[in-house]
Amino acid sequence: xxxxxxxxxxxxxxxxxxxxxxxxxxxxxxxxxxxxxxxxxxxxxxxxxxxxxxxxxxxxxxxxxxxxxxxxxxxxxxxxxxxxxxxxxxxxxxxxxxxxxxxxxxxxxxxxxxxxxxxxxxxxxxxxxxxxxxxxxxxxxxxxxxxxxxxxxxxxxxxxxxxxxxxxxxxxxxxxxxxxxxxxxxxxxxxxxxxxxxxxxxxxxxxxxxxxxxxxxxxxxxxxxxxxxxxxxxxxxxxxxxxxxxxxxxxxx
Amino acid sequence: xxxxxxxxxxxxxxxxxxxxxxxxxxxxxxxxxxxxxxxxxxxxxxxxxxxxxxxxxxxxxxxxxxxxxxxxxxxxxxxxxxxxxxxxxxxxxxxxxxxxxxxxxxxxxxxxxxxxxxxxxxxxxxxxxxxxxxxxxxxxxxxxxxxxxxxxxxxxxxxxxxxxxxxxxxxxxxxxxxxxxxxxxxxxxxxxxxxxxxxxxxxxxxxxxxxxxxxxxxxxxxxxxxxxxxxxxxxxxxxxxxxxxxxxxxxxxxxxxxxxxxxxxxxxxxxxxxxxxxxxxxxxxxxxxxxxxxxxxxxxxxxxxxxxxxxxxxxxxxxxxxxxxxxxxxxxxxxxxxxxxxxxxxxxxxxxxxxx
Numbered sequence: 058x059x060x061x062x063x064x065x066x067x068x069x070x071x072x073x074x075x076x077x078x079x080x081x082x083x084x085x086x087x088x089x090x091x092x093x094x095x096x097x098x099x100x101x102x103x104x105x106x107x108x109x110x111x112x113x114x115x116x117x118x119x120x121x122x123x124x125x126x127x128x129x130x131x132x133x134x135x136x137x138x139x140x141x142x143x144x145x146x147x148x149x150x151x152x153x154x155x156x157x158x159x160x161x162x163x164x165x166x167x168x169x170x171x172x173x174x175x176x177x178x179x180x181x182x183x184x185x186x187x188x189x190x191x192x193x194x195x196x197x198x199x200x201x202x203x204x205x206x207x208x209x210x211x212x213x214x215x216x217x218x219x220x221x222x223x224x225x226x227x228x229x230x231x232x233x234x235x236x237x238x239x240x241x242x243x244x245x246x247x248x249x250x251x252x253x254x255x256x257x258x259x260x261x262x263x264x265x266x267x268x269x270x271x272x273x274x275x276x277x278x279x280x281x282x283x284x285x286x287x288x289x290x291x292x293x294x295x296x297x298x299x300x301x302x303x304x305x306x307x308x309x310x
Numbered sequence: 311x312x313x314x315x316x317x318x319x320x321x322x323x324x325x326x327x328x329x330x331x332x333x334x335x336x337x338x339x340x341x342x343x344x345x346x347x348x349x350x351x352x353x354x355x356x357x358x359x360x361x362x363x364x365x366x367x368x369x370x371x372x373x374x375x376x377x378x379x380x381x382x383x384x385x386x387x388x389x390x391x392x393x394x395x396x397x398x399x400x401x402x403x404x405x406x407x408x409x410x411x412x413x414x415x416x417x418x419x420x421x422x423x424x425x426x427x428x429x430x431x432x433x434x435x436x437x438x439x440x441x442x443x444x445x446x447x448x449x450x451x452x453x454x455x456x457x458x459x460x461x462x463x464x465x466x467x468x469x470x471x472x473x474x475x476x477x478x479x480x481x482x483x484x485x486x487x488x489x490x491x492x493x494x495x496x497x498x499x500x501x502x503x504x505x506x507x508x509x510x511x512x513x514x515x516x517x518x519x520x521x522x523x524x525x526x527x528x529x530x531x532x533x534x535x536x537x538x539x540x541x542x543x544x545x546x547x548x549x550x551x552x553x554x555x556x557x558x559x560x561x562x563x564x565x566x567x568x569x570x571x572x573x574x575x576x577x578x579x580x581x582x583x584x585x586x587x588x589x590x591x592x593x594x595x596x597x598x599x600x601x602x603x604x605x606x607x608x609x610x611x612x613x614x615x616x617x618x619x620x621x622x623x624x625x626x627x628x629x630x631x632x633x634x635x636x637x638x639x640x641x642x643x644x645x646x647x648x649x650x651x652x653x654x655x656x657x658x659x660x661x662x663x664x665x666x
Contacts, residue, residue, distance in 0.1 A: 066408070083406075086413065090315055090413045094316055094323070095320045132314060145481070145484060146480045165480070172314075172315045172316025173314035173315050173317070175315070176314060176414070177314070178409075179413075181409050183406065184409065192406065202334075202338055204342075204349060205334065208349075208357060208399050209354070209357075209403060210354065211353070211355060211358070212396075215355055215358040216362070219358045219362040220365065223365070237368070237369050239369055242369065246503065247502075247506030247507045248506070250503065250507040251508075253359060254387060255511060255514055255518065257355045257359040258352065258355065260355055261352040261355030262348070264351045264355070265351040265352065
C-alpha cells in the first residue's frame with residue numbers, strides 16, 4: 058500500500074457532494090439510473106436535461122469536465138456495438154448519407170448511447186466524490202449482507218497488492234528477456250497466473266490467522282458509525298427527484 | 311461483455327436482479343460450507359486474484375490480445391459457491407467504482423457472467439472428472455472442456471436475456487450467431503489458459519484445487535517395515551447454517567410483488583421470441599395451447615373485467631401454484647431419500663460431507 062490510501066478514481070476535494078454520507082449518495086445514484094433507464098427514448102430533450110443535472114452535480118463537486126470526460130472512455134466498446142445496431146436491426150429503413158439504416162436500430166443505438174453514457178457518468182461522479190472505505194460502509198448501511206461487504210472490503214484492500222505482485226512478476230519476466238508475442242507463450246503466462254493464485258490464497262490464509270489472533274470472530278467492528286440526517290437525505294435525493302420530474306414530463310408530453 | 315444501462319429493459323433487469331440476488335444468497339450459504347470461518351479473507355483474496363487476472367493480457371495473434379474471464383477458473387480452484395461469490399463481488403465493484411457495466415444491469419451481468427459461467431463450468435467439470443480416470447491429467451483436460459463450454463454458454467444466456475428484454479429489434483438469429491461465434495473463439499483461449507493455470511497449481515499445491523480433492527491418496531505410515539493407513543483426522547464439523555425461513559419468506563414476497571404488481575407494467579408487446587416468430591411467420595401453424603380456455607389463460611383471470619386486477623391476480627395465483635407444486639415435489643423426493651437411507655443402514659460410513 059505504498060500508493061496512498063485512495064483509489065485513482067477518487068478526487069480529493071472539500072465540496073458539499075464529498076461531505077454527504079456515502080449511503081445517501083449510493084441510493085441517489087441508483088435511483089437516478091433507474092429513472093434514466095425508464096425514460097422513453099423518444100423524449101430526446103429529457104436526456105439533455107439529465108446531462109445538465111449531472112453537470113450541475115459535477116460543478117458542485119468541483120470535478121473538472123476533462124476528468125469526467127476522460128473517465129467516460131470506459132464505454133468505448135459499447136459505442137462500437139451501438140454504432141453497429143442501425144446496420145443489423147430489422148424494420149423500416151431510411152437513407153442517410155447513401156447508407157440504408159434501420160429506423161429501429163437508430164433508436165436502439167440512441168437509447169443505449171444516451172442511457173449508457175448517463176449511467177457511466179453518474180457512477181464516475183460517485184467514485185470521484187466517495188472514498189473506497191466510505192463506499193463500503195455505505196453498502197453496509199444499505200443492508201448488503203455483511204459477509205458480502207467483508208469480501209468486497211478484502212478484495213479492495215488486497216486488489217492493489219495482488220495487482221502489484223502481478224506487475225512485479227511481469228517485470229521479472231521481461232528483465233529475463235521474455236516477451237509474450239503469441240499463442241506459444243500462453244504456457245508461461247498461465248504458470249504466472251497459477252503462481253499468483255497460490256500466493257493470493259496463502260496470503261489469504263495468513264491474513265485470516267492474523268485476524269484471528271487479533272480477536273476476529275466473524276464480524277468487523279464498525280468504528281465510525283455513519284448516520285444521515287433528513288436534510289442530507291433530501292439533499293442527496295434532489296438529483297433523482299429532479300430526474301423523476303423530467304421523466305414524468307417525458308412520459309406525458 | 312459488461313452490459314451497460316439501457317440495453318435491457320427495466321422489467322427484465324429487475325427480474326435478473328432478483329435472480330442474481332437469490333444466487334448470491336445461496337452462494338453465501340454455500341461458501342460458508344466450502345471455506346468455513348475463513349470465508350471473508352479467502353474469498354476476498356480470491357476475488358482480488360480474479361480481478362488481477364482479468365488484467366493479464368494474452369497475446370492472440372497479430373497484435374490483438376484477450377483477457378481471462380475467470381469464472382471457470384474460480385469454480386475449479388475454489389469451488390462453485392465461492393466462485394460465484396468472487397466473480398459477483400468483482401462485478402459489483404467494477405460497476406460501482408469503475409463504471410464498467412451499468413448499475414441497473416448489475417443483475418443481468420451477475421446472472422450471465424458470474425452464475426452461468428461458474429455453474430456450467432463446474433457441472434461440466436464434475437461430470438468429466440467422474441467419467442475420466444482418476445489422474446491429474448484428467449483434471450486438466452476437464453478444466454479445458456469446462457472453460458471452453460462456459461464462455462459460449464454465457465453468450466447464449468445473454469442472447470436469451472436479450473431476446474426477452476432487449477431494447478432493439480435486432481434479429482435474434484444474428485445476435486446468437488455473432489455472440490456464440492465470437493465467444494467460442496474467446497472460449498478456446500480461456501480454456502487453454504485455464505487448463506494450464508489449473509495444471510500449474512496442481513503441480514505445486516494440489517490441496518488448494520477444489521476440483522482435485524478426490525485425488526488425494528490416503529496418508530500411509532511405514533510401521534515395522536510395512537505400510538499402514540494412518541488414522542484419518544476427524545473431519546471438522548460444518549458450520550451450522552442459519553434458518554432458511556427468512557430467505558424463503560423474502561423470496562416468496564418478492565415473487566408475489568413482481569407477479570402481482572410489477573407484471574402489469576411490463577411491456578404489453580409480444581416478447582422477442584414471439585415477435586420473431588410472428589415476423590418470420592413461424593407461428594402461422596401454431597395451434598392454440600391445450601390450456602387456452604383454462605381459467606388462467608393468457609395471464610388473466612376469467613370473469614374479472616379490470617385488466618390490472620385480473621393480470622395481477624393471475625400472477626399471484628401462478629406463484630402460489632408453483633410454490634405448492636415445487637414444495638410438494640421437493641417433499642416427496644426428500645421423503646423417498648430418507649426412506650432409502652432407513653432401509654440401507656450399511657451406507658452410513660459414507661455420510662461424511664463431501665465438502666468437509
